[in-house]
Amino acid sequence: MLQIDTWKRVLIWALVVAGLVLAAPNLFYSRVESHNDAVKAIETSGSTPEREAEAAQWPSWLPSDLVNLGLDLRGGAHLLAEVRVADVYAARMESLWPDVRDVLRDARDEVGTIRLQDSAPGTLRVRISNPDGMARALELVRGLAQPVVSLTGAGATDLQVAGDGNEVVVTLSEAEKQATDERTLQQSLEIIRRRIDEVGTREPTIQRQGADRILIEVPGIGSAEELKNIIGTTAQLTFQPVVSRSGNANESAGVGNEVLPSMDEDGVYYVLEQAPVVTGEELTDAQPTYDQNGRPAVSFRFNPGGARKFGDYTAENIGSPFAIVLDDEVISAPVIQSHIAGGSGIITGDFSVEEANNLAVLLRAGALPAGMDFLEERTIGPQLGQDSIEAGKLATAVAFAMVLVFMFLSYGLFGLFANVALILNIGLIMGILSMIGATLTLPGIAGIVLTVGMAVDANVLIFERIREELKSARGPARAIELGYEKALSAIVDANITTIITAIILYVMGSGPVRGFAITLGLGIVTSVFTAIWVTRLLIVMWFERRRPKTLEI
Structure with missing residues (x-):
């Protein structure tokens, strides 16, 4: 008998509704994005009336995950950096x-x-x-x-x-x-990724190219210069012994020493020993805070090894100054008053709240192991991205419309059922992409367009099989049931081979190729679900209501 259990019907419609609800925020992209940015800003920096107003643009009880737009769709910055190993x-x-x-x-x-x-x-x-x-x-x-x-x-x-x-x-x-070259490149990749993630930028592309180069692409950022400011600061924190203090930038440092300027005091220079007591690599945490005078500062904590070295040095050099150096500038040079145990302390200086936050971010992300030369930098404007989006929309709409018309002309009412399932299929793809936080690029749009064409293949196989069963003088109910049963193996075989191809593309490819593989793979899964279950459920519901004596497909 042609029937579907009640629990299966509930489950099918629940999955469809869940997918459409997850996809819905993408229809209000700008509003939801402003809401998300405001919520994150409130969590990290506190509430303001402006942020509360932006957060209220989208109900908090609704899903707010969006499909991230890639560099070619949203615009952003592109850098090619060479690491000075x-x-x-x-x-x-x-x-x-x-x-x-x-x-x-x-x-x-x-x-x-x-x-x-x-x-x-x-x-x-x-x-x-x-x-x-x-x-x-x-x-x-x-x-x-x-x-x-x-x-x-x-x-x-x-x-x-x-x-x-x-x-x-x-x-x-x-x-x-x-071995050092390999470690330096891997460490640079990880630190760059952590720094970009800290400022909340969505879905960057950070990958190694060649022996000593790194490709960095960040969608949604204002300019290449802004991106360089995020990753170009080395944030190399060191604690170095002070030899002397001078007002002369050309002071003779001597072998093993160096002359560095003061960050806060103009015209003041310090002669320091080059070998640091402790470095920022031994930091385990850094957080913005306030000093005893209520001024913004940064608290820090060392790992056990750094804490031991820091404690030993302060115990042996009470009464001597030591310098806290950040990126070749002396932040401060306090005199050691007592043994500092526990491996924690505070960095004070002429910081604003924002500067203290940024410094804490950079210190948490760690110091870049080496400097970088930027060989190539490009700022991709949002207008180019908008043109790409419009072109992708047009291609998808044309393909979508032609498939809908073809299915209706070929299969009549059953073609309309297939068209409804196809529309739901697109919604499910967007819902899953939103849920997993995937990035949509032009190749990804190409994967969706290809899915639109492939999505009806399963329905075509089923409908043609039902036609064959009707020619064998089967009744409508039995023909529909056999059509689905006998077409299933062909549908599974065809889609498994395509899934394997998508998996290989994802594993072996990178960047845009992976974007294509993700949308293609997800599209195959959702199209099989909508063809085998959603279309069948629509046909069964129609059949139970009309009880036709004959079928015209």
Whole structure:
């Protein structure tokens, strides 16, 4: 008998209604987007009358998830950055100097006095006064080497140590350089992604290109310069010992030291030791707060390793100044009054509330391991995106209309049922895309247009099979039932092969290719659901009401 259980009918209509409700916010895109932005701003920065008014534009009890528009639809910024991996080599050698100094100082009776020498970036040169102790010095410094942590560098160490006259020369090994390059690119990708996510930008494309380049595309951002401001700040926080304070920018720093300006005091410069006591990489948290005078500040907390080093240094240097340095500027240089245990503290300065928030964001995201050169930057205006949207709408509408007309002319009333299911199918696709927060691009629209054409394939197979069963002198009810049963295997086989193709495109592709694969895959799932269940339910409801003696398809 041609029938569908009541619970199945309820479930089918519930799924359809849920999909349409999830898709509904996209019909009021600007209003819902303003509501979402206002709600997020209220949660992070507090309520204002303007934000409350914007939040009230959309009922809070309704779904507010939207389909994110990609760069080609919404406009935004495009950057191609090259990571200066050589900076990491230089930083490694600078941070190695205290260890080399300590290990050679313990053997001073063999190697004599030691002195750091000027050297090229990425190279550490240390002069010893007793050339006869060179072998011992090389042995001690080589003892600082560690195994390279990478699959390609198995069995190798990270340092190359050689003698040059009475100088010990230390560089990174080639295996370590390769491993460092890989770690630097991965760390840069992650930090850039975290920084962009922190400011609430939707669905960026951040991916590696080649050996040392990163592609960054962010929809909805005002300009490439704005994007550079978000990711271009390194936010490298260090705590460095103060050698002296001066009003001369050309002050002689000496080997192993550097001269940095004060952020708050014009014309004031500090001579600091280059090797930091603690770095921002050892921070675990940073939050905006207020100091004892009610001025905006940033509180911070170190991990156990950083807390131990910070505590040891403050315990040994009570009464001495130390500098808090952010991006080569001294924020403040307080005098250590007591042992600071626990690994937490506060950064004060001439901050506004917004600056304190931004600094906390950057510190939480972490320091970029190396500087970046922007090789290519483009700002894609929203007008181009609007043109793309209009072109996509037109293509979808034309395809949609032609399919609807074809189905009606070919199958009459049954074609109308298929058309209703096709309309619901589009709504379900948009609802699922909204629910999972997917990004819609031009290739994604192409996937939807292709789905419109493919969505009726299952109905065509079913209707043609029903026609064949009617020719065998079957009754209408039995013909419909057999039509669905015998067409099912062909429908499943055809759509499984397409699903496999969509999965391969998603796994192997990136960016626009993935967008196409997502909409194509979701479209296949929803079209099979609407063809097998929704169309069948419409036909069964019609058949139960009319009880026709014959069928004309």
